[in-house]
Amino acid sequence: MRDSVEELLAEEEAEINLTPMLDVVFIMLIFFIVTAVFVKEPGIQVDRPEAVTAMVPERGAIFIAVSAANEFWIDQRSVDMAGLKPVIERLHAENPEGGVVIQADNEAQNEFVLAAMDAAKEAGVNDVTLAAVVP
Amino acid sequence: MRKHIANIKLDEEENEINLTPMLDVVFIMLIFFIVTASFLRESGLDTNRPDQDQPQVLQDEEGAILVIIDETDDIWIDSRIVDPRAVRANIERLHAEDPERPVVIQTARTSRAETLVTVMDASRQADVYNISIASAE
Numbered sequence: 215m216r217d218s219v220e221e222l223l224a225e226e227e228a229e230i231n232l233t234p235m236l237d238v239v240f241i242m243l244i245f246f247i248v249t250a251v252f253v254k255e256p257g258i259q260v261d262r263p264e265a266v267t268a269m270v271p272e273r274g275a276i277f278i279a280v281s282a283a284n285e286f287w288i289d290q291r292s293v294d295m296a297g298l299k300p301v302i303e304r305l306h307a308e309n310p311e312g313g314v315v316i317q318a319d320n321e322a323q324n325e326f327v328l329a330a331m332d333a334a335k336e337a338g339v340n341d342v343t344l345a346a347v348v349p
Numbered sequence: 350m351r352k353h354i355a356n357i358k359l360d361e362e363e364n365e366i367n368l369t370p371m372l373d374v375v376f377i378m379l380i381f382f383i384v385t386a387s388f389l390r391e392s393g394l395d396t397n398r399p400d401q402d403q404p405q406v407l408q409d410e411e412g413a414i415l416v417i418i419d420e421t422d423d424i425w426i427d428s429r430i431v432d433p434r435a436v437r438a439n440i441e442r443l444h445a446e447d448p449e450r451p452v453v454i455q456t457a458r459t460s461r462a463e464t465l466v467t468v469m470d471a472s473r474q475a476d477v478y479n480i481s482i483a484s485a486e
Contacts, residue, residue, distance in 0.1 A: 246382035263463040265470035268392040318462035325458035331398045343393035
C-alpha cells in the first residue's frame with residue numbers, strides 16, 4: 215500500500231514541463247511563417263548559363279523560364295508571348311514586393327528573353343534578374 | 350485551517366490548462382510551414398532594359414561601350430569580332446579610357462541567351478555594372 219502511494223508520487227514527479235519546448239516551437243513557427251515566401255516556380259528545369267558575377271537577388275518571387283524551344287513557363291504552366299504580361303501582372307499583384315527572375319536556357323533565343331523582360335517591365339516590375347549559375 | 354489550505358492548493362492545480370492539444374496543433378502548423386518553405390535561391394544578374402518608347406541613342410559612339418551580338422553569336426566591339434574570353438579585357442580597356450561610359454549590349458533576335466549572359470558577366474567582371482540591353486532592329 216505504501217509502495218503504491220510512492221509510485222503515484224513518482225509518476226507526478228515524472229511529468230515533464232512542456233512550457234519551454236512550447237516557447238521554442240512557437241518561435242520556430244513564427245520564424246517559418248515570416249520567412250515563408252510563396253515563390254511561383256516555373257515548372258520546368260532549364261540549363262542556365264554560367265556567370266562568375268551572379269548574385270542572389272533579395273526578392274525573387276516570380277520565375278519565368280524560357281526553354282531551349284523558346285517556350286515561356288510561369289507558375290507550372292506554359293504561356294505564350296501575348297499571355298505573358300497578364301500573368302506577370304496577376305502574380306505581381308499577389309506579391310508586390312517580389313521581383314521577376316528570368317531563367318533562360320543556354321539555347322534560348324534572345325528575342326524571347328528580351329520579350330520576357332519587356333513583359334515584366336510593362337507589368338510594372340522593375341526588378342528583373344537574368345538567372346545564371348556561378349561555375 | 351489545514352483543510353482550507355488544502356482546498357486552495359487543489360484549486361490551483363485544477364486551474365492549470367492542459368496544453369497538449371494546443372501543442373499538437375502548433376506542431377502540425379510548424380511541420381506544414383517547414384515542408385512548404387521552399388528555400389529557392391536563384392542567383393542571377395540584374396538587368397536594365399531601356400524603355401521602348403524612348404528614342405534610342407545606342408548608335409552614339411561617345412555615349413556608351415557598344416557590344417553587338419549578331420545572329421551567329423559572334424561578339425562585336427569596335428567593329429571587330431571579339432572572342433568571348435576577350436570581351437572582359439576589351440571592356441576593361443574601354444572602361445579605363447572613360448570610366449563614365451555604360452555598356453550597351455545590342456543583341457540579335459536569334460542569338461543565344463548564353464552569349465548574352467557571357468557578355469553581361471564579362472562587363473560586370475570589368476567593373477561596369479551599368480549595362481543596358483537593346484535588341485537589334
